[in-house]
Amino acid sequence: MGRIIGIDLGTSTSEVAILQEGKPHVIPNHLGEYITPSVVGISDEGDIISGSEAAEQLLLKPEDTVMEVKRLMGSGTKVTMGGEEYTPQEISSYLLKYLVQCAEDYLNEKIERAVITVPAYFSDTQRKAVVEAGKLAGIKVERIINEPTAAALDYGIDHMDDYKNILVYDLGGGTLDVTVLEMFDGVMEVKASSGNNRLGGKDFDNSLMDYCVERFHSEYGIDVSNDKRAMMRLKKECEKCKIALSTEKEYSIVLPFFAEVVGKPVSLEEVIDRGLFESLIKAYIDSTKEPIRRALHDAKLQKEEIGLILLVGGSTRIPYVRNFIETEMDKTPGRSLIDPDLAVVRGASIQAGLLEDKISKEDGIMITDVCPYTLGVAVLGYVGGIPNADVFDVIIPRNTTIPVTKEKVYGTAVDDQTSVGIDVYQGENKKASTNNPLGNFILDGIPPAPAFEQKIKIGFSYDANGILQVEGTIISTGKKADISIETTGVEMSEEIDLSGWKDVPGSRSYRAVVNKAEKLLDQEEAGVFEIDIDSLVKQIKKGLLKGEEKEVLDGYKEELFEIMFDLEDDE
Numbered sequence: 001m002g003r004i005i006g007i008d009l010g011t012s013t014s015e016v017a018i019l020q021e022g023k024p025h026v027i028p029n030h031l032g033e034y035i036t037p038s039v040v041g042i043s044d045e046g047d048i049i050s051g052s053e054a055a056e057q058l059l060l061k062p063e064d065t066v067m068e069v070k071r072l073m074g075s076g077t078k079v080t081m082g083g084e085e086y087t088p089q090e091i092s093s094y095l096l097k098y099l100v101q102c103a104e105d106y107l108n109e110k111i112e113r114a115v116i117t118v119p120a121y122f123s124d125t126q127r128k129a130v131v132e133a134g135k136l137a138g139i140k141v142e143r144i145i146n147e148p149t150a151a152a153l154d155y156g157i158d159h160m161d162d163y164k165n166i167l168v169y170d171l172g173g174g175t176l177d178v179t180v181l182e183m184f185d186g187v188m189e190v191k192a193s194s195g196n197n198r199l200g201g202k203d204f205d206n207s208l209m210d211y212c213v214e215r216f217h218s219e220y221g222i223d224v225s226n227d228k229r230a231m232m233r234l235k236k237e238c239e240k241c242k243i244a245l246s247t248e249k250e251y252s253i254v255l256p257f258f259a260e261v262v263g264k265p266v267s268l269e270e271v272i273d274r275g276l277f278e279s280l281i282k283a284y285i286d287s288t289k290e291p292i293r294r295a296l297h298d299a300k301l302q303k304e305e306i307g308l309i310l311l312v313g314g315s316t317r318i319p320y321v322r323n324f325i326e327t328e329m330d331k332t333p334g335r336s337l338i339d340p341d342l343a344v345v346r347g348a349s350i351q352a353g354l355l356e357d358k359i360s361k362e363d364g365i366m367i368t369d370v371c372p373y374t375l376g377v378a379v380l381g382y383v384g385g386i387p388n389a390d391v392f393d394v395i396i397p398r399n400t401t402i403p404v405t406k407e408k409v410y411g412t413a414v415d416d417q418t419s420v421g422i423d424v425y426q427g428e429n430k431k432a433s434t435n436n437p438l439g440n441f442i443l444d445g446i447p448p449a450p451a452f453e454q455k456i457k458i459g460f461s462y463d464a465n466g467i468l469q470v471e472g473t474i475i476s477t478g479k480k481a482d483i484s485i486e487t488t489g490v491e492m493s494e495e496i497d498l499s500g501w502k503d504v505p506g507s508r509s510y511r512a513v514v515n516k517a518e519k520l521l522d523q524e525e526a527g528v529f530e531i532d533i534d535s536l537v538k539q540i541k542k543g544l545l546k547g548e549e550k551e552v553l554d555g556y557k558e559e560l561f562e563i564m565f566d567l568e569d570d571e
Contacts, residue, residue: 002110002112003107003109003111003113004114004355005018005111006115006345006346006349006351007114007116007348010038010172010174012202013036015035016036017346017349019350019352019359026345027103029102033051036051037067038067038095039052039054040054040065040094041057041065042081050095059229059233062232066091069091069092070173073089073129074088075088088129089136090133093137096116096134100139112138113141114139115348116145118130118145118147119177120146120147120149120177121196121197121373124373127466127467131465131467146372147312148193151170151338151344152181152183153350153351155310157350159337160183160365162307165180165182165305167292167295167296167309169309170316171316172200172312173314174202175196175199177195178292179194180295187368189367190367190368190401191298191370192294192370194294194295194298196287196291199288200315204315204318207284208238208242208277211270211280212253212268213225216258220259220261224258224259230259233258237253237255242318245272245273249274251271252269253271254269285321303331306329306331308334309331310338312338316333371400371466373427374427375394375426375468376393377423379391379393388531390433391432392431395408402462402463403463403464404460407457409455409457410457412446412452412455413451415449416450417448418445419444420442420444420472421440421441422441422442424438424468425438426438431531431534441481443481444481445474456473457473501545506550510557513540517533517536517564520533521533529564536556536560536563
């Protein structure tokens with residue numbers, strides 16, 4: 001069997017590496033670049049092109065070019081390229097094919113296996129989409145490894161005894177991960193992971209773009225937001241501005257002939273200083289405080305117990321990010337210990353070497369990771385003594401060490417029940433239907449009997465790649481039904497950090513009712529309304545953060561008021 005390569009499939013850029021003589025070695029693409037733009041396009045000749053070649057045509061042929069599809073992995077969304085629709089997995093497969101070809105040319109051998117990295121906070125659906133992209137590219141994905149774990153592996157392979165507890169803050173082009181690890185006796189154990197799959201450098205670019213578009217509109221009365229070519233030019237310039245402001249105090253955005261005003265071409269010219277840029281991204285960065293604290297809480301550690309902070313991802317080069325981390329953690333992040341752009345792919349190649357037994361026993365290292373989300377099933381529960389068929393029962397709590405298998409036993413709900421539907425969810429809400437549905441199946445052939453007499457055992461197995469297998473068993477007969485949840489293409493509701501809801505404009509109108517509702521929940525006084533109150537509180541917070549219409553938010557508020565009024569009447 002051929003060698004296994006490591007691939008970092010990123011939102012903005014991607015890289016490939018191999019373990020050689022016990023050390024990670026990043027492989028250049030056919031242009032000699034170690035960092036490849038995550039861009040795919042169709043050439044004038046109708047061929048699929050990837051990397052820098054595709055990125056170069058973004059300005060001239062935006063309709064034939066696709067970028068930043070990582071956030072769409074595992075969703076039902078398709079992208080258009082050259083007038084045809086493609087799934088994010090298909091676009092990613094073209095990029096993977098290109099990286100594999102670069103590795104084959106460099107190594108002069110056939111490559112058919114790879115370790116691919118994903119954000120720690122990637123869902124089961126998104127992980128399966130990455131595996132599918134690998135299959136479409138003609139490679140077997142031997143292991144999915146979380147990006148922060150890979151970065152820590154790059155550091156830890158030569159520094160296992162330097163620090164016990166490490167926090168990895170990984171802020172890339174499209175995602176944020178915060179992971180806490182413990183290193184001891186050749187073992188690298190992930191204690192907890194948290195994050196946000198929709199936060200990264202892309203959002204900082206968009207903030208700059210929105211500012212420039214608004215300024216241009218104010219000056220000339222023209223909205224260019226629907227002009228694809230103009231916006232692509234602006235995006236490229238805003239990316240340059242963002243990068244420049246990491247080392248310079250100001251940057252001049254100049255785009256000649258940006259639009260026409262009364263038949264005459266006009267330019268877009270804006271001077272962006274670091275203070276202005278930081279004001280545009282401050283809310284994004286400050287929102288990462290909660291994932292940091294959640295990861296520490298789940299790891300059962302205080303920030304004083306963290307010996308080293310590793311910054312990963314190009315966005316951590318932004319001075320405000322570094323200052324924020326230093327202030328939040330009361331500790332200066334480690335500098336120059338790892339390359340923020342290449343640490344992840346280097347770690348992926350080390351994982352590949354571990355799978356191939358190419359790491360010497362003296363340098364041996366064992367990795368344990370965690371399931372970043374809570375997994376469970378919908379059950380008939382009793383809330384305040386009243387039956388409710390939409391209760392989420394947890395089988396695998398978030399941040400459980402993987403691989404893991406856990407089982408629970410349930411009883412039939414009604415007399416003479418002969419089949420049961422097993423609905424699997426991922427999320428943190430008490431109301432099952434408000435979590436992300438992963439899949440479902442029917443287990444039939446249950447012998448007729450009074451309610452609760454027949455027992456059903458449900459087992460969850462979450463493997464090292466973070467992919468879930470579910471099995472249901474009728475205990476009295478041994479009959480089984482199981483699925484590997486093929487959820488690729490199922491649209492997942494976004495799981496977002498709700499901690500900053502009070503800082504959103506307009507939140508003041510909802511604080512009193514939310515605070516009262518949360519007090520009822522904390523004091524376990526919600527009774528039969530517990531699940532509904534919990535769900536409505538989360539809907540209000542999420543709605544505020546996502547900018548939902550006031551009428552919708554007021555509807556949640558009114559419904560919450562009515563429930564609490566009924567609760568008071570019952571008392």
